[in-house]
Amino acid sequence: MDTDVVIVGAGPNGLMLANELRLAGVRPTVLEALPGRATLPKANGLVGRVVQALHYRGLHEAVTGSPAPPQPAPFFQFGALPLEMATLDDNALFILPVPQRRLEEVLENHAGVPVRRGHQVKDLTRHEDHVTLDVSGPDGGYELTARYVVGADGGHSVVRKRAGIGFPGITDDGFTHRTGQVVIHEPVADHSTGQLDIPGMGVLWPGTFHRTEHGVFAFGMFQPGIYRIAMIEWGRSGLTDTDEMPLDELREAAKRVLGIDLPMSEPCNGQPAALNRRAEGTNSRLADRYREGRVLLVGDAAHVHSGVGGPGLNLGLQDAINLGWKLAAQINGWAPPGLLDTYNSERRPVGRRVITHSRAQTALLAEGPNTTALREVLTELLQDDTAVRRISDLMSGADTVYDMGSSTHLLTGRWMPDLPLTGNTTFAHLARTGRPLLLDFADRADVRRAAAPWTDRVDIHTTTTPAAPADAVLVRPDGYVAWAGGHLGELAESLRRWFGDPRDLPQG
Ligand SMILES: Cc1cc2nc3c(=O)[nH]c(=O)nc-3n(C[C@H](O)[C@H](O)[C@H](O)COP(=O)(O)OP(=O)(O)OC[C@H]3O[C@@H](n4cnc5c(N)ncnc54)[C@H](O)[C@@H]3O)c2cc1C
Structure with a gap:
């Protein structure tokens, strides 16, 4: 086998995945068809939860040059209707203005993985235990074998097509x-x-x-x-x-x-x-699955949609953050059964939701008096904070809640807030390692003992925060809460579900 993982495409989502894999100790091979970084302008910025997700990796600071955490936007638009959010007590519509080219530079430097530029994937063949790629490089064609291949090769993805993954949807012309x-x-x-x-x-x-x-x-x-x-x-x-x-x-x-x-x-x-x-025409399309055996898709390879409201990278970069640690767990040999499939079950519904709201916004931009009337009605509804909050959560992705199994605490399945922690630090700083974190807010020796067999994979921090949301919180590397509360049985179940079997500890 030549390599564990090949990422096809060094756009922002492929590079983000390279970052996440590196954090988890896996060094991917990145192939990029273009001989140099694309010069034509694409994205101008990031909108939504992804900005905080980058902050949780130190990448917000790398882009802005300032350690200041991102602040939610007081104003945005939905289908060119005003969304006034200054009165909301918090919102996840963060905005980070950054040209895509600059973002790609930051991600590539941070990942520290060389990109093989001028290497275009022409075909792939799936096997039981590996994938073979036919690549055309500057010195001619060659074959590359990998345990896993990730298509981050954009909307016209060769990886998606060659893996036989359908791309149903509409073309709005x-x-x-x-x-x-x-x-x-x-x-x-x-x-x-x-x-x-x-x-x-x-x-x-x-x-x-x-x-x-x-x-x-x-x-x-x-x-x-x-x-x-x-x-x-x-x-x-x-x-x-x-x-x-x-x-x-x-x-x-x-x-x-x-x-x-x-x-x-x-x-x-x-x-x-x-x-x-x-x-x-503009395509709105969603891959009919994000995984086919050892082939996975991230970013535009998995979904394309209208750009109204700038949702593309909020979606794609968080795909990469969701996939990175799961794929690394598979390579590193401790992934519990089914972990890699949760990439599809968690992220595909989020992609569908983005397609829904970008289509809704396109409809609100259409011509004619009926649309004008609809806009008037919605403008009235958007005077109400509850409606503004729903739309803001939809656009930012803050309404994403994953199924985490039996843990019943309200925070479970949701995004971990950037809490201030003892020692003049914050959750965002701890999260930079990209490791699973167990935060023990109530100095619970029983919680720490229950998690001890996983400490090779999970970092435990005994700390405090004003108004702690629970006695303890288990956070996955992608920033979502896997378990919260104090119930030790639920904690063990959650640790096993996400981070595999406990290791045997020496007695005494
Ligand atoms: C004009 C414009 C403005 C936009 N504005 C915004 C915005 O403000 N905010 C936002 O969030 N999103 C915006 N988007 C969307 C955003 O640019 C995309 O979602 C983003 O580029 C997707 O990144 P990606 O890494 O998935 O794919 P891409 O950026 O398409 O990268 C795919 C890479 O794969 C390479 N590749 C393709 N095929 C192969 C192959 N066979 N072998 C090897 N390499 C291959 C390509 O050369 C490319 O470098 C905008 C898009 C456009 C076009």
């Missing part, structure tokens, strides 16, 4: 989407704030979507004066997709959608204008 990275000139643009003052619409904030009588306009400013803008127009145009759209086409679309001549030009600082038109 009812609109034309044009985007570009352009300079928008003053006085319409305020380069100090990024705001645009559009006659007839008023002052618009960057990072927001706007539905007009003729389409949808979205924009953000990521360097002073340089904007990423998107124009969506309804109806089938009969046009094809292109990455070589003239700037005039974007200008004309802006005129139709906004009713003004938006003063724009291509950037002259070497940044690509990245002008493109997407008219052949």
